Amino acid sequence: MTAVITDTAIVGAPVDRVDGPAKVTGAARYPSDVCYPDLAHAALVQSAIAAGTISGIDAGQALAAPGVLAVITHQNCPPLADAPATPLGPSPRFPLRDNRIVHYGQHVAVVVADTPEQAVAAARLVAIDYQRAEPVLGIGNPEAPVVRNPRLETERGDVTAALASAAVTYDETFTTPAEVNNPIGLFATAARWDGGRLVVHDCTQWPMMTRHVLATVFGLPEDDVRVLVPYLGGGFGAGLITWPHVILAALAARVTGRPVKLVLTRPQMFTSVGHRAQTVQRLRLGATRDFTLTAIDHDATSTVGAQDATMEPVTAVTPLSYACANVATHGRQVRLNVPNPGWLRAPGKAVGNFSLESALDELSYALGIDPVDLRLRNHADVNPQSGRPWSSNALRECYLAGAKHFGWAGRDPAVRSMRDGQWLVGYGMAGVTFGGFYGPCRASITLSRDGTARVRSAATDIGTGTYTVAAQLTAELLGLRTSQVVVEIGDSDLPPAPQSGGSGLATALSTAIHAAAGNLLRAFLDLAPGGSPLHGRSPDEVSVADGCIHLIADPSAGLAYTDLLAGGDLDEVTADGEVTPQAIAAGMPPAGAFAAHFAEVRVDEDLGLVRVTRMTSAVDAGRILNEKLARSQILGAVVMGIGMTLFEETVFDPATGRIANPTFADYLIPVSADIPDLDVIFVGELDRSNPVGVKGLGEIGIVGVPAAIANAVYHATGRRIRSLPITIDKLL
Ligand code: MOS
Secondary structure: OOOOOOOOOOOEEOEEEEEEHHHHOOOOHHHOOOOOOOEEEEEEEEEOOOEEEEEEEEHHHHOOOEEEEEEEOOOOOOOOOOOOOOOEEOOOHHHHHEEEEEOOOEEEEEEEEEHHHHHHHOOOOOOOEEEEEOOOOOOOOOOOOOOOOOHEEEEEEHOOOOOOOOEEEEEEEEOOOOOOOOEEEEEEEHHHHHHEEEEEEOOOOHHHHHHHHHHHHHHOHHHHEEEEOOOOOOOOOOOOOOOHHEEEHHHHHHHOOOOOOEOOHHHHHHHHEEEEEEEEEEEEEOOOOOOEEEEEEEEEEEEEEEEOHHHHHHHHOOHHOOOOOOOOEEEEEEEOOOOOOOOOOOOOHHHHHHHHHHHHHHOOOOOOOHHHHHHHOOOOOOOOOOOOOOOOOOOHHHHHHHHHHOOOHHHOOOOOEEEEEEEEEEEEEEEOOOOOOOEEEEEEEEEEEOOOOEEEEEOOOOOOOOOHHHHHHHHHHHOOHHEEEEEEEEOOOOOOOOOOOOOOHHHHHHHHHHHHHHHHHHHHHHHHOOOOOOOOOHHHHHEEOOOOEOOOOOOEEEEHHHHHHHHHHOEEEEEEEEEHHHHHHHHHOOOOEEEEEEEEEEOOOOOOOOEEEEEEEEEOOEEOOOOHHHHHHHHHHHHHHHHHHHOOOOOOOOOOOOOOOOOOOOOOOOHHHHOOOEEEEEOOOOOOOOOOOOOOOOOOOOOHHHHHHHHHHHHHHHHOOEEEEOOHHHHO
16 A cells, blocks of 8 residues: 555645646647648548548649648558557558558548648549448448457356346346547547658657657657647547557658648548447346345447458456446457448546446336435445555445435436426436546756756647646645756657556556655755755654755755755756556556536426536546546546437438538537536545546546436436437437
């Protein structure tokens, strides 16, 4: 068990994000803003069919168009090494390897020109002849090749026997559609070859991974690739993969000998940077009449690209969710001619929770028990998979505090019992077990003669607040003001950091900063001159405040960092800190965050219109590093969850495989009028898996929202919708 820091003053405070002014004034440079004097621009040509081959390409007209520097197709694409697997799985298929087409919108050529307009105009002039094949489409298509993945098969106890002998059983099927990440910031890559070195600004959530992929593909030493992303206009998981367009931008720069920028268009964002796989899930439950869950069987089918290998981990946290003796999960993927799915905020968990928490709600009606009580009775007091204690778990408090705050006690348990004029009113709730993870990370801190500290790590801030919480934590640990800390991240030349993804970065980076700050304090104590009160003292004997190190035993005795530097005739001192895979494995497995969402909906009895009228989200995310940013993170995720529940669906035309709604006019997301007052409350205790007590909360806010709303819709109307999104047609 790790000793966790306590009594913080700066950490937790709801300070404004430190990068706010740069963003508001336009000083923050996003990858699409990058400019060089001799910058050339690339435009993609994408396949107009979903399956088949290219039988001919005529690039003559495009090459003759004004300003055009190059047209790269599979016919003239220089040989490149295969992109390597990353810790998240194999890299996507590189589309210019041969003449095969596996999805609509596949990149088939890249045109490079002096201006973006010239590139786009010339891209339209690339003439492509196709040999069409019948695309394999539709998750239920019996022709679709099926991939079984042993990693998705888990079992504890004997689910078959438990289901056979259960007093009450449940067996229903749920469906969830494809959805897109589509951050407002269009994904962009600006690539420049500087001698033999490749410098790339890219919308990545993981600079070290993108460096590794580009180094491998271009046969370069890792140090000869630099990936920069000081700011990212949203990611939601799209930036966890180095997509083919990133490689194409770097290739275009190499071929033309000019720096090249490639900015995806909005429709290209729908086909080029992944999406949430479509799923069909069968959920079976067994229970006793006295409210004990005896069996959970979660069987998931999800979609994957025809020649790719990403995986929606639909059932990943099902075995952790309840203290149920018999739990089995199954998974298979069907291969379709669709763009390759990737990672979208809370991959697997967001869709898996919808079926599990809807099923629990249905079971509560079958058993005649309050849905919150049913969950409390089957609460997993220890990790039900390992039998070991959680590093922290306040799920029980999430249920209780959330219910109290929401006014759950005012709910009439009977369906269709609450009404406001023509509006049927319903209350629904869902619990969330998220699961924990964090990766190895390094950070360095430099403290200088001007009294400021510089923290450096190759982490990214994807809009979540990494700059701010890193500054707060460093200030706290060194006794500085937040304004005295400069955070340098978003650069693969900095000390290696894991992805900003999987809700794991705050824990990893906090742990590395904690280690670096400890080492820095030791280095400063070593500078204390003989005869000074700090001489020969250990970090345990001192505290820090106001830029000074004090003796705990005698707070009047202390020295300023700047005096220690001056005494040692030094400009600065740097210390590194890291959390290693070994240390993570030897420590307590992180439990991850927990939550409970409570929703009130109003459904127009005649029109089937659903309005979410209020929500309470109770979240256990361990130590909250910044209350304002944490709240914003949950609010944004709940809004995304409302979108997932009521609006979002990527529609693949069943005949052609073309995405029928590839713009924000056609692909619906919530607008302000769709979003009611959202309440967020934080409960819980410091997590024991890391010295800062932190648990990531980037994703958990979306998980559970669909089930809470669907359960409320049932309570309001008596209509159980097991298919997202919950649109009017499904309610009429
Ligand atoms: Mo999130 S899908 O881990 O960026």
